[in-house]
Amino acid sequence: MTTVALDPRAGRRCHNVLNSLHATHYFSPDLGRELGAIGVTHPRAVNFAVRAAALGPVGAGAVTAAFYNYKHELVARHVPAVWETATPEQVLAARARAVDATLRRLLGEEAVTSKEMAEAAGLALRAAEACSRGGRPLYSAHADLPVPKEPHLAYWHTATLLREHRGDGHLAVLVSAELDGLEAVVTHTATGKGMTPKWVSDTRGWTREEWDAAAGRLLGRGLLDEDGELTERGLALREEIERETDRLDRAPYEHLGADGVARLTELGTGFARAALAAGAFPADLLGKR
Template identity: 40%
Template sequence: MTHTARRMFGLIEPICLVSYLADECNDELAALGHPTYWDGYFASRAAPLGRVPAEVVHAAFYSFADGEAARHIPRAWETIPPEASFAARQRGSAASVRRILGDELAGSPGLVRAADLTAKAATSAPTAGRVMYAGLRALPVPGDPVTRLWHCANMLREHRADGHVAALVGARIGGTEAHVLDALAQGIHPPESFGRIHHLPKKRLAAVMDGLRERGLVDAEGHFTEAGRETKQRIEALTDALATPPYDALSPAELDELVAVLEPLTATLVAAGSR
């Protein structure tokens, strides 16, 4: 089933990326009063957790550097309730999906079926150990098909992310270290130039690279060692394995149908860069 989880990740991810790449979500959050992209990001993504302190958001998100969540949480919730931020995120994201797909695809029977099957998968997995996923599972599933598709794709994305965090913790790979491994896997060199970490203090990045060298995961030039590449591959394989439970709820025929109905939707989103 791990190949199913990997295949579904490729089909689901472009639906979720509109929340980060398209304008509508950010516009909705800005209209609420969030002054920056990152205020809106932290407030709306963490909203299903409730009014937890920054330390909890940092732990759940995992990949951000120390102090980054605290620059936004709880300040981002002081005048705007978490529920309002999440509603704006959902509203804007669904609007992006609808715009990119166009009236024909957005109103098609295939999209309705994709939303229904995605919802069946997304609401069927155990929540134990899945903090972000559990928070989203506690929210109502939207009735509108486009909104339902985004919402349930987002649930599946956070379910996978919870499992990815578990895989990283098991491999003793920290959040910034994970970005270095991702950069190298994508062929980015030096990995410190990766967009997710290039803004961090040079002293902090140097310490991360030194730690990876001491563990034998990168070489003196900052490239993967064999051990580093194998570690990255093990993390990804475990992430796929941990991402399979939602799809156990679907029969083989339903899985095949879900792939078939998602493919044209995802292809359209990919062609637009989910923007």
């Protein structure tokens, strides 16, 4: 297929709606139930296991590096010990069952079996043909997994590929910007688009003191002000990070083409809105406070 240039923000918008549906399973009771059935019960162990399982039975260092904004000591409490409870293959199978149950519950059987779902899966798969493996460990590991036959699972799987492809590139940009994992979270939260500090603390393992220390470092760099808000320099850096992430992630969306991106965004928006209306995410997940 001939590649065409398109507004990089179109790729970003498409990614955002695909990622929204991908992320539903992290907050789903179905995931806890399925992982609990194979012996993985701690919420943090569940999270590390399902996202890292495609990498194989890796250690804490690999997970901390690939996930970037989790405190290493938190990761090390659960990895690699979780692989003694369940193998990566068992975790991946449990994850697939949870995703199936979650999508059927949030979207309904009619949407799951619709021609629109099959169309969205096909478009996403076409976009993913242009993803690259080099320097993208989470994407590359997931790309080794088979594409499910059921359209709703194929759509979710490919949304995961596109999410991890962008995410791996995004981490390279953060390293270049000299933002460590916590500093990246603090600046993202300050935009009003990231998770609240409470959710960061609960899921990423950082203490209030560590958060404040990171904010102090950012204040010293002129990226935050005394109230913890982004300065003009901080806002410019966050926008540059997103633009550079767009650049590194442009290939799948250029490959799909402007019309395909627009249609995939339209379909994905419908599915994401339905999931949101069904209560897919906690009400206090996003925001500055």
